[in-house]
Amino acid sequence: MEKKPIIYACSIHVDMAIDDAVNESEAAPEVLKVQSEKCSYCNEEAEYQIKL
Numbered sequence: 208m209e210k211k212p213i214i215y216a217c218s219i220h221v222d223m224a225i226d227d228a229v230n231e232s233e234a235a236p237e238v239l240k241v242q243s244e245k246c247s248y249c250n251e252e253a254e255y256q257i258k259l
């Protein structure tokens with residue numbers, strides 16, 4: 208069974224992260240608020256985690 212990845216995204220990159228997640232899994236991802244994580248795209252403070 209494949210491990211489900213988690214994408215972290217700041218408010219700027221959350222749309223991009225959701226698009227990537229949908230492309231990857233072809234299902235609606237779960238989007239949760241997070242703190243103390245870094246955006247996967249720009250390394251700024253992440254506001255969301257996107258679970259595939």
Ligand SMILES: [Zn+2]
Nearest residue numbers: 217220246249
């Ligand atoms: Zn970002």
